[in-house]
Amino acid sequence: MKHLFALIPLLAALIVACGDSEEEEQPTEFAPRELTVLVGGASGTSSLNEYFPRHLEIRAGDTVTWRMNGKVDDPHTVTFARDLDEVVDIVPRPNGGPGEFIFAPILVDPTRRPGAPVEEYTPGGYFNSGIMFGYQIGADVPIIDTFSLKFPEPGTYQYICGIHEFHRGTVVVKEATDSDLPNQEDISRAARLQMQFGLGIVNSLQTLVAQETTVLDVEVGPDGTSRYIVAAGMGTPEAEVLEFFPRNLQIKKGDTVTWVSTRFHAVVFAGDDGVPIFYQTEQRARGTPLIVANPCVIFPSDQIPGDSFPDIPCTPPPEGPPSHEYDGTGFRSSGLIGYGQRPGGLGYSLTFTEAGTFSYSCPIHRGMVGRVTVSDG
Structure with a gap:
């Protein structure tokens, strides 16, 4: 019995020690970062x-x-x-x-x-x-x-x-x-x-941009003409170069250029009117100004609802050439082209009927510009 009483202080110390151990093992919350x-x-x-x-x-x-x-x-x-x-x-x-x-x-x-x-x-x-x-x-x-x-x-x-x-x-x-x-x-x-x-x-694709000769394909057209396939943007959805491939294209009068896109681009020839601004802003009573998507860029130039936008300069004049031809005058737009339900579909074609050098752009991406030089043949 004396031995049992002698063990009591030792047992008490062990219990206290176990309790301390449990407290020490409580997880610690870290400071927010x-x-x-x-x-x-x-x-x-x-x-x-x-x-x-x-x-x-x-x-x-x-x-x-x-x-x-x-x-x-x-x-x-x-x-x-x-x-x-x-x-x-x-x-x-x-x-x-x-x-x-x-x-x-x-x-x-x-x-x-x-x-x-x-x-x-x-x-x-x-x-x-x-x-x-x-x-x-x-x-x-x-x-x-x-x-x-x-x-x-x-x-x-x-x-x-x-x-x-x-x-x-x-x-x-x-x-x-x-x-x-x-x-x-x-x-x-x-x-x-x-x-x-x-x-x-993107760095690999930029080397193609620098060469300025990269055409996806060239097809034989009627009466000795050719069709040039140009990429509007190139890369994966996650990594894309916002350029036309090639940026500068040389063709003959009567040739056709077809631009294809897998993303969200437009091909716009604006002539002397200048590049239309895609993101247009309007004040509203509260919040950030409205950001209006320019219809001249969204829609193909022969589908722009002119009755809704009587003041915009981006519809071809009635006496002008057909919308699939370009003589260097007037406004031509592919509308949005790319995957999904884009108004312009996946691609856009223009046949060039006059010689000259014609600049164009994708107004959605400011640095995305191109040029088509047309010779007499």
């Missing part, structure tokens, strides 16, 4: 349409800032929505006439108001950066180059670029006590590795 993801990339006419990195793992309580990467012509958004497939960019103008389209105000307007604190993400909610342009599209349209969002709850959350439906990302939020997660250095390293693949594509 500020982390950065890059949006788009490259420069000039090289365009990367991805988030870098596209997959991100963070802790509950962390804040993510998406930052526009480079001064490129492709705009982007960071948009969280209940159904990403319902996020659209261009919509009919409310109470507008046929052919009047605007960029969806819900996409143009940031959900975070000026001066407001950083938003906290809630599952199923709508959170949007506004359209992030790499340049100033209008004096009254603010440049948006960052977007921040705090993630208080664990979960897996997907988001999309409202301009490019293939451009998506994922944020995986782990517990605030999770220690095995990448830091900013790890995230930046993953971004650089992901970016290298796209840069390899």
